Amino acid sequence: xxxxLKDKLSNFREDAEEVAxxxxxxxxxxxxxxxxxxxxxxxxxxxxxxxxxADAAAPATEPAGEQPDADDEESSxxxxxxxxxxxxxxxxxxxxxxxxxxxxxxxxLLESDVEMSVVxxxxxxxxxxxxxxxxKFTESTDTLIEDALREALLSVIDVGQFDxxxxxxxxxxxxxxxxxxxxxxxxxxxxxxxxxxxESEGFSSVLANGDTYRAGANQQIEEHAEALGVxxxxxxxxxxxxxxxxxxxxxxxxxxxxxxxxxxAGRLHxxxxxxxxLEKLDRVVxxxxxxxVDEAVAGQDAVNRAREFDEASAVDGTILTMADADSQGxxxxxxxxxxxxxxxxxxxxxxxxxxxxxxxxxxxxxLLAASDD
Numbered sequence: 141x142x143x144x145l146k147d148k149l150s151n152f153r154e155d156a157e158e159v160a161x162x163x164x165x166x167x168x169x170x171x172x173x174x175x176x177x178x179x180x181x182x183x184x185x186x187x188x189x190x191x192x193x194a195d196a197a198a199p200a201t202e203p204a205g206e207q208p209d210a211d212d213e214e215s216s217x218x219x220x221x222x223x224x225x226x227x228x229x230x231x232x233x234x235x236x237x238x239x240x241x242x243x244x245x246x247x248x249l250l251e252s253d254v255e256m257s258v259v260x261x262x263x264x265x266x267x268x269x270x271x272x273x274x275x276k277f278t279e280s281t282d283t284l285i286e287d288a289l290r291e292a293l294l295s296v297i298d299v300g301q302f303d304x305x306x307x308x309x310x311x312x313x314x315x316x317x318x319x320x321x322x323x324x325x326x327x328x329x330x331x332x333x334x335x336x337x338x339e340s341e342g343f344s345s346v347l348a349n350g351d352t353y354r355a356g357a358n359q360q361i362e363e364h365a366e367a368l369g370v371x372x373x374x375x376x377x378x379x380x381x382x383x384x385x386x387x388x389x390x391x392x393x394x395x396x397x398x399x400x401x402x403x404x405a406g407r408l409h410x411x412x413x414x415x416x417x418l419e420k421l422d423r424v425v426x427x428x429x430x431x432x433v434d435e436a437v438a439g440q441d442a443v444n445r446a447r448e449f450d451e452a453s454a455v456d457g458t459i460l461t462m463a464d465a466d467s468q469g470x471x472x473x474x475x476x477x478x479x480x481x482x483x484x485x486x487x488x489x490x491x492x493x494x495x496x497x498x499x500x501x502x503x504x505x506x507l508l509a510a511s512d513d
Contacts, residue, residue: 141466141469141488141506142466143467144252144467144468145467145469148249148251148252151244151248153286155241157285233270233284234271242266252439252469253468253470253474255477258473258474258478262292262296263292266292269288290504293504293507294500296477297473297477297483297503297504298500300480300482304429304457304484304497305341307429308343308399311428313393314392314393314398314399315400315428316400316402316426316427316429317334317401317428317430318350318421319430319432319433320430320431321432321445322445325433326433326435326461327403327433328351328357328360328361330487332492333487333492333493335347335364336368336493337485344396344397345399346370346373346391346392346400347364347365347370347388347401347402348372348385348387348388348389348402349361349372349373349403350385350402350421351381351403351406352379352380361374361403367492368492375387382421382425385421385425386424386425402421404418405417429456429457431459431484432457434458434471435461436460436463436469436471436486436487438471439468439470439471442460443470443471446475446478455481457481458475458476458481458484459484460485460487463496464489464494469507472503486498
């Protein structure tokens with residue numbers, strides 16, 4: 141899962157480490173007399189316990205009548221800063237060290253369908269975490285870079301994560317969960333998977349087919365209900381979706397069923413009629429949780445649709461299907477940041493058991509583990 145993205149992140153780590161190590165070696169390999177001069181300059185320009193940054197270093201004095209070139213002055217200041225660190229047995233990671241690797245990472249993330257604003261956030265955080273960071277000569281830059289990359293990824297993926305089981309456990313019953321999304325992304329199958337998952341957690345469910353317009357929708361969800369051994373509430377094709385879900389809530393309340401799982405017609409955000417039905421459902425039934433469902437393999441399209449659905453009818457979380465077939469990972473990286481709502485589950489196969497709770501820390505661990513293989 142997300143193997144293409146793993147490889148791209150691994151390449152960035154290797155490139156960033158290589159460039160930083162090469163620059164450190166160049167500084168360490170200075171001739172003794174040159175090193176002595178730079179160490180003396182460093183000692184004059186920066187106290188021993190001062191941070192080794194370009195801003196902390198004193199500019200070199202130019203002969204009278206000559207104005208230092210801005211680029212030369214910045215380069216000199218950065219060199220003296222690194223010399224100051226070397227005098228203490230440490231080395232600084234400069235912004236110049238990261239410029240090329242970050243540029244390659246930017247291209248790689250965009251190629252993986254990570255949304256532009258998410259790419260910028262990741263790059264800015266890595267740059268902020270690493271530039272000016274010191275390490276000992278005896279330490280590898282690997283840990284610094286991995287930590288920075290980990291924090292940057294988590295900053296865009298982990299947005300108010302909540303555990304659906306905990307929400308159901310603490311809420312008044314029945315809990316009503318409504319599912320939205322476009323046609324053909326596996327929404328109904330995902331609902332069936334959630335029945336099995338909730339059953340394993342000790343909760344009973346009833347299905348409600350609010351997709352009253354699609355031919356064969358009743359048959360599809362009823363087949364799932366029969367296979368899972370749960371009740372399914374349906375109305376005739378063309379009926380009112382809100383009435384179906386409302387009847388399911390009434391049934392759950394009367395029969396001590398814990399959770400109502402309501403399917404809705406696949407829709408585009410531009411379909412005014414279907415969107416108005418969703419607004420009516422929100423108003424009449426007032427679902428406890430609204431879940432947006434889309435395919436992980438849809439990449440940027442899934443991200444755009446998540447944003448549009450959230451704007452039209454606020455969602456509480458996302459489930460991404462077909463995650464096992466997605467090598468790029470753009471949707472998994474971007475959806476939470478764009479909507480401000482967490483990914484709740486990943487669909488990882490066709491069986492009812494193939495639904496995994498989404499764990500941002502576990503995902504990032506998996507993405508970064510590729511470089512260790």
